[in-house]
Amino acid sequence: MNYWKEFAKGLWEKNPQLVLGLAFCPTLAVSVSVSNALWMTLAATFVLVSSNLLVSAIRVIVPAHLRIPIFITIIAGFVTVVDLLLEAYQPEVYRSLGIFIPLIVVNCIILGRAEEFAQKNGVFLSVLDGLGMGIGFGLTLVVLSAVREILGANKLFGYTLIPGMEPALAMALAPGAFFTLALMLWAMNAVNSRKKGR
Amino acid sequence: MKIGRQIIRPTLVLTAITVASVFLLSHVERLAGPIIIKRARQKQEAALSLVLPGYIVLSSRTIAVDGVEFTYWEAEKKVENRTVRAYAFLTKGTGYGGDMVMMAGVDEKGEVLGLSIISQSETPGLGDRCLEVADRETLWDHLKGGIPERDFSDATRIPWFQNQFKGLDANEKIQIVKRGDWEPGMRDGLLEINAISAITGATITSAGVVRGLESGLDRLRRAREAAAAEQTGGIR
Numbered sequence: 001m002n003y004w005k006e007f008a009k010g011l012w013e014k015n016p017q018l019v020l021g022l023a024f025c026p027t028l029a030v031s032v033s034v035s036n037a038l039w040m041t042l043a044a045t046f047v048l049v050s051s052n053l054l055v056s057a058i059r060v061i062v063p064a065h066l067r068i069p070i071f072i073t074i075i076a077g078f079v080t081v082v083d084l085l086l087e088a089y090q091p092e093v094y095r096s097l098g099i100f101i102p103l104i105v106v107n108c109i110i111l112g113r114a115e116e117f118a119q120k121n122g123v124f125l126s127v128l129d130g131l132g133m134g135i136g137f138g139l140t141l142v143v144l145s146a147v148r149e150i151l152g153a154n155k156l157f158g159y160t161l162i163p164g165m166e167p168a169l170a171m172a173l174a175p176g177a178f179f180t181l182a183l184m185l186w187a188m189n190a191v192n193s194r195k196k197g198r
Numbered sequence: 199m200k201i202g203r204q205i206i207r208p209t210l211v212l213t214a215i216t217v218a219s220v221f222l223l224s225h226v227e228r229l230a231g232p233i234i235i236k237r238a239r240q241k242q243e244a245a246l247s248l249v250l251p252g253y254i255v256l257s258s259r260t261i262a263v264d265g266v267e268f269t270y271w272e273a274e275k276k277v278e279n280r281t282v283r284a285y286a287f288l289t290k291g292t293g294y295g296g297d298m299v300m301m302a303g304v305d306e307k308g309e310v311l312g313l314s315i316i317s318q319s320e321t322p323g324l325g326d327r328c329l330e331v332a333d334r335e336t337l338w339d340h341l342k343g344g345i346p347e348r349d350f351s352d353a354t355r356i357p358w359f360q361n362q363f364k365g366l367d368a369n370e371k372i373q374i375v376k377r378g379d380w381e382p383g384m385r386d387g388l389l390e391i392n393a394i395s396a397i398t399g400a401t402i403t404s405a406g407v408v409r410g411l412e413s414g415l416d417r418l419r420r421a422r423e424a425a426a427a428e429q430t431g432g433i434r
Contacts, residue, residue, distance in 0.1 A: 087230065
């Protein structure tokens with residue numbers, strides 16, 4: 001089924017971070033805790049789906065040479081909506097995600113999908129594509145942040161796992177993010193190349 | 199024709215999209231704006247009641263000290279027919295990850311009543327433990343649902359690091375003990391030597407908070423002197 005394929009490709013086959021190699025910056029930065037990762041996923045997916053929807057809806061009237069400023073205006077508008085709503089209704093989340101909410105504007109997945117998919121396809125397909133890509137982005141983020149939160153803080157969802165155990169702090173800092181992401185990329189490549197070999 | 203396609207049409211499209219964005223944003227702003235302002239005010243009030251426990255805030259002033267804006271609050275409470283004054287102020291200290299903004303309260307004798315770190319960007323797991331609250335339950339407790347009744351209100355969940363400042367003497371130098379650890383039993387010993395226990399063995403964040411507090415106290419003294427001079431000058 002074509003619709004299912006467009007949705008599901010973001011999860012594994014064209015996973016934004018692990019296959020397309022996009023959006024490493026927010027991935028490394030907000031993967032300290034699982035709850036951060038989930039909120040980031042929600043915020044990015046909302047922007048991705050909305051911008052894909054709007055870009056595909058107006059794709060026939062957008063002059064080709066003006067498409068980048070137009071896409072950025074649309075994306076920035078939705079990001080500001082997320083920014084204001086989070087600050088008003090989830091101030092704790094807003095404080096811990098900090099600068100990475102406004103930086104969704106330059107998240108390359110979103111501009112990439114607008115450019116690569118939404119401006120060439122219909123509204124429904126574009127929404128499915130955005131949804132799949134957003135969830136794929138979130139899956140990578142959640143796995144990465146679960147590993148980092150368990151090993152780096154001895155916690156999961158903010159609850160202590162083993163009372164009194166000293167966590168491996170390096171996992172909560174930048175090196176832990178790079179190690180874990182590298183292992184995930186390796187696993188992804190290993191699985192995919194084995195598949196191809198058959 | 200060419201002008202129409204290359205200049206007028208793109209201009210119209212771009213204008214329409216910008217107008218639509220602004221329309222959407224202005225509505226979201228109308229919804230979220232008042233809540234954001236209300237939250238900021240609540241946060242400041244919560245910080246004030248934390249650093250001035252039991253006091254009634256009378257006034258706030260913002261004046262320039264050394265060319266830097268300095269905001270402080272005056273408060274008082276009645277203790278056995280006597281009125282005790284206290285002051286709260288906002289100050290900044292430099293940590294490992296940039297400026298940390300904090301609010302502190304002192305009474306007229308110079309006893310620190312409380313300290314609240316309002317914003318910080320210290321290293322996760324190290325410096326940012328300045329906001330750490332002792333855990334009361336583990337994930338297993340939570341999953342089992344067997345958590346005994348506990349007090350989860352914000353008032354009692356004051357981060358241990360901040361709480362150590364309560365009762366220190368602001369007129370003396372504040373010492374830093376490099377233990378990287380704190381427990382309720384250490385409290386009296388630390389107060390005796392006017393010291394706090396640092397968050398970690400490396401004391402950048404802890405020293406930043408202490409230095410921020412000290413510079414705030416210094417500014418408060420000068421701001422009050424300036425205010426007093428202004429007042430007596432006004433009467434004459």
